Amino acid sequence: MMGGEAIIKALKEEGTDVIFGYPGGQILPFYDMIYESDLRHILVRHEQSATHAADGYARASGKVGVCVTTSGPGATNMITGIATANIDSSPVVAISGQVTTELIGNDAFQEVDMIGITMPITKHNYQPNTPEEIPSIIKKSFEIASTGRPGPIVIDVPKNVQEGELKYYKKDLFQTPGYNPNLKGNIKQIRKAVELIKSSKKPVILAGGGVIIADASNELKKFSDLINAPVTTTMMGKGSYPEEEDKTLGMIGMHGRKAANLSIEECDCLIAIGSRFADRTSCSLDNFNHAKIVHIDVDPAEIGKNIDIDIPIVGDGKHVLKSLISLIEEEKLNFSDTWIKRAIRMKTDYYPKMSYDDYPLKPQQVIKEISEVLNDDTIITTDVGQNQMWMAHYFNTNKPRKFISSGGLGTMGFGFPAAIGAKVASPGSDVLTVTGDGGFLMVCQDLATIKEYDLPIIICLFENRTLGMVYQWQELFYAKRFSHSKLGEFPDFIKLAESFGINGEHVEKVGETKNALKTAIKSGEPILLSIVIDKSEALPMVPPGCRLSEFHGDYKTEDI
């Protein structure tokens, strides 16, 4: 068995059924070995898409996503995707080719120090020196990528290691005594949290992406029911709790829903689970509310990093919530429903206005129509910018792993290739990506991929011919000096799609989104909807450094 074959065997033993990749010189031996193997390979059209697709696959399925590229430029093209996965704690294993071991350090053709480059943006990385190391490295990589706080792993494989014969196939050559994620949570701390919750009058739960990663949605629901606390989420936590239910107030933060932001300001006890208190979530680290805060996170370094915490609990959402629930049940505690009733009223009072009959179309109306057609199992991916925040703000996600978006890194060009990964992971679910004209053009070459592999993804391109978020900030904070944020007339997105053999449709009026989506879902073919929206429509927002209640301008609410 050669090194490349060992990669394939070890990947399959870890449960990998598909990899996303792009071949090149130093990974040729491996590509020669997958030629006749039964490991499915999706050829994307840019290495960055391979990483985003692997990431989308991981986020949709909870399994480790795998991508492969060649050395040098192929490897560096993965960097954005690896960094995206890293900050959003997504389990990705990225395999890059490397020049042969004797050439390393000689500045050989297409040589780059992938290990050095990826140190700050991976959970861990490896470079096998011999073919025998490969099985153990792959096993460890999957273990580290998917446990504790998940994250990406890079495996940089020199060409001669791919070609070398293994003397033996063993998977236990390495130990990692320095890697021991603590999942359970300290019971003394959990007891303290119960005492605090007991004494609070207005508890609020903030669910982050960690709840989804820990598969703790059921526990979250039970816990919030027990203590009568409304649930807010971060953007990464969207879907951890059904947003259509009364007591989910929605996303908080710079572009959060008003009721959610106000509840954070008003609460006297905040229970944050699997959230980093990122600046886009808290807006102002100094002006964040002065309630007592319980912070549950599997990564101890996140606790106390951004804001001061009263009760830190190191553990994953599922384990800690289970313990909290059983302690509260043991004590047969009852919690008043005065606050939750008030929170629900706030939600109704400040429900964002969704219905508009304007021309050009308002994004809210488009999102309303999208919601009316899709079921709860549809996977939504978004790009980054206004399209993303409109979706995060206005769209109700009711199940975990159904809202996939680049949170921490804010990577334009993420949404479409992530949808490819999500569709490959869940062929039975509808997959819809909401994107903008800026971000989509960064990755539009992968229209070829969805055509070739017959992946019926629905692309909703919000076309306003601007870099919307940049435009909005320039309007608000840079005296309307729209420096390089207007994108001009080109391309014609319909013709662009058609050149890849994909149908496109212009949407301009109320009702057309809904009809086009219905037809698209029925057809089972990929489609690009170019939805022309009002470029002057801005997002509700709290300017950076302000309190969460300090919305800029009017917050338009639905008349009920």
Added chain:
Amino acid sequence: MESHIISTLVEDRPGVLQKVTGLFTRRGFNIDSITVGESETEQLARMVFVVNGDIKILEQVTKQLNKLVDVIKVRSLSPEITIRRELCLVKVKVENEQKRGEIIQLTDIFKGNILDVGENSLTVEITGNPSKINSFISLLKGFGIRKIAKTGSTALERDIKS
């Protein structure tokens, strides 16, 4: 800003030092010094850092170091029970016999060693905590210092007798 001593046990592998120092750069932590060497366990090295910052920074440094897979153990050493040593080599000018004698005498007082005797210079070795070394260096300044080579601090905690 206070200075803190952090002792870590790490995998003795290529790239580990880079991972650790890269982390300090990326997170904006200030390192005064690092020393690295073999530990009591085979294949594990002990790295000792002197870091500047308040308690919050110290906590973040410790937690972030702990996250590195190659880092086995991290401990912030309590200053009151920590034995801390640096090694310093000084090449000092010798103008005449009298000065030579004075330097040798000073070296004796500081329990240092003369490592090399040149025609116009002496090379002295001294170990101790940073303040001892600093006062030795400032005493030698009057003679004219040609070169200084210093290690950072390495440290262990004392066994506390109960």
